[in-house]
Amino acid sequence: MPERFLVEAVNDALHVEMARDPDVMMIGEDVGRAGGVFRATAGLRERFGPDRCVDMPLAEAGLLGGAVGLCMAGWRPVCEMQYDAFSYPCLDQLITHVGRYRWRTRGALSFPLVVRMPYGGGVRAPELHDDSPETYYVHTPGVKVAIPSTPADAKGLLAAAIRDPDPVIVLEPKLIYRTARGEVPEGEHVVPLGQARIAREGTDVTLIAYGAMVPVAERAADDLAGEASCEVLDLRTLKPLDEQALLASVGKTGRAVVVQEAPRTLGFGAEVAAILAEQAILDLRGPVLRVTGFDVPYPYWQLEDWYMPSPARVADAVRRLLAF
């Protein structure tokens, strides 16, 4: 099995799925001639032609709104948003139409589109190239949200998203685009949406993470070796959430720390904490703790290491929880 970087696995998924299904189109800013600013779409225009890998006008709402119309004409568009924070204009179409249109037609029309984008901080980039916008997407009814943390999952979750009959948002952790490297199955490879993954087994505390925070949680688990046995649960899909895996792991360890880069208030960690409070209160041996970004704008990069959750902050939370 070949080893690939995470962004190469994304590219592989697009090649495989576009070859498999002639209705799949790739549309986005600079996705054609340039192959995407991160080269996630490299080679698609050459292989599938300029009508199936399209350099779009620089307008994210028009891009996603256009994708809604493409779905009505029988296409399965994969929309690239160039960066997390550049996706905000597309929220207009996402909220008002993408998540509602099927319901509005009583199920007569489906919108099998994908929105994929690099997200997250730590890359020493200018302002608004660093956001973790997953809450906006997760909070929108009618769409699903997946976030891979490994090359194999980046391929498999994107393939599942492309094949899914409903709109799916795939957030790709750009921090580890070219640092996470691992074996990726060749050819068709699908990781079903809605299934979490135990990245590491443990018995004392569950570290719940997704995307670029999975390796942070794993490093914290390493650092805590001998002090605490940490289970790392990689959620992989935020919506629909694999509640069974969450409850099973926390049922076993009795302790939960959620790690997210996004600002704390109403972030996905709050949802995880609420689910545990509702469904696992008697399993818990201490409060559900959150290690998160802060409720401030994502900072200029000389401050970003203070903003991003670090293994030290995660380990600190684990120690506080064990001492509770």
Add this chain to the structure above:
Amino acid sequence: MTELAAGAPLLRIIGDEVTPDGDSGLSAEELLALHRSLVLLRTYDERSIVYHRQGRIGTYALFWGHEAIQAGAVHGLEPRDWIFPSYRESAVGLLRGMPPATVLSWWRGHPAGWWNPAEYGVASICVPIATQVPHAAGFAWGSALRGEGRVALVFFGDGATSEGAFHEGANLAAVRKAPLVLLCNNNQWAISTPLAEQTAATALVDKASGYGIPGERVDGTDVLAVHDAVRRAAAHARLGGGPTFIEAVTYRAAPHATADDPTPYVDPGLVEEARRCECVGRFEGYLQRRGLLDEDAAQRVREDALRVLREGIAAAEAEPPADPSLLFEHALVDPPPAFADQLAELRRIADA
């Protein structure tokens, strides 16, 4: 209408006291079909106001006086072409065979009002302003990629031209040479904001050149002019010529919606003039001058439309109450387990 139309001249076919009638190129049958459509829409609109006052439908966005834009457009298309309405064209599906009960159910807030766009070639009613323009652009483009020879037509108002979605959709369609007709109902008002505070452009049609596409201005109360412009724009699009922007100039003689009282902001003189020149009467005058319609025949058309509406509201009111399962049923093809739990919670309370 003259003072509303600074800028490029308006295409007119129906004459007036000064100008003789032009030639529409339509047969007597086609002209009478157009008349039936106008009357059906007018009747729908007038009955809806009554139904609203009777508490039988909810808040309703009127289109009184805009029937010519809607009927002229639909008749200017082929049946395979798709229409993307705003809420102002909520009943345009009637011209594609949609039962009035469906549209009335929409305004009654009942899920029976949600139709299958593919059945009529009519997209869902778009409530947020201009956001349907990119849909129409994407559909037209995607359909052309498949070589289907279909055209899309999107309705929007003058206020919509201020929205980013209008710009993004129009630009996308132009760049992709998508077979799209952009039909702007310039009725001079976005609720209470007049056109002069919406744009500094002399005429909305001038925007077309910014997108590198042809533009045309028509008298929006002249159904034959709208029909002619749409038919030509659709033919141009079908041949690969790309989109056309059509500005149909009219004046909103009715409130924005049943919840609106326009008296503080409209010019009563202009409303009076718009009502005097309203599009159904203008077209009936034209048909009478051509010897195609007399008062008895017109009356029969009105009675037919009234009967269809009465049957429609009865059918809409006969819809059984929506079951709470419909909350969840169509949001996703593949619903998450949480939906079943949430529905069970509702059922438990309902059955208690």
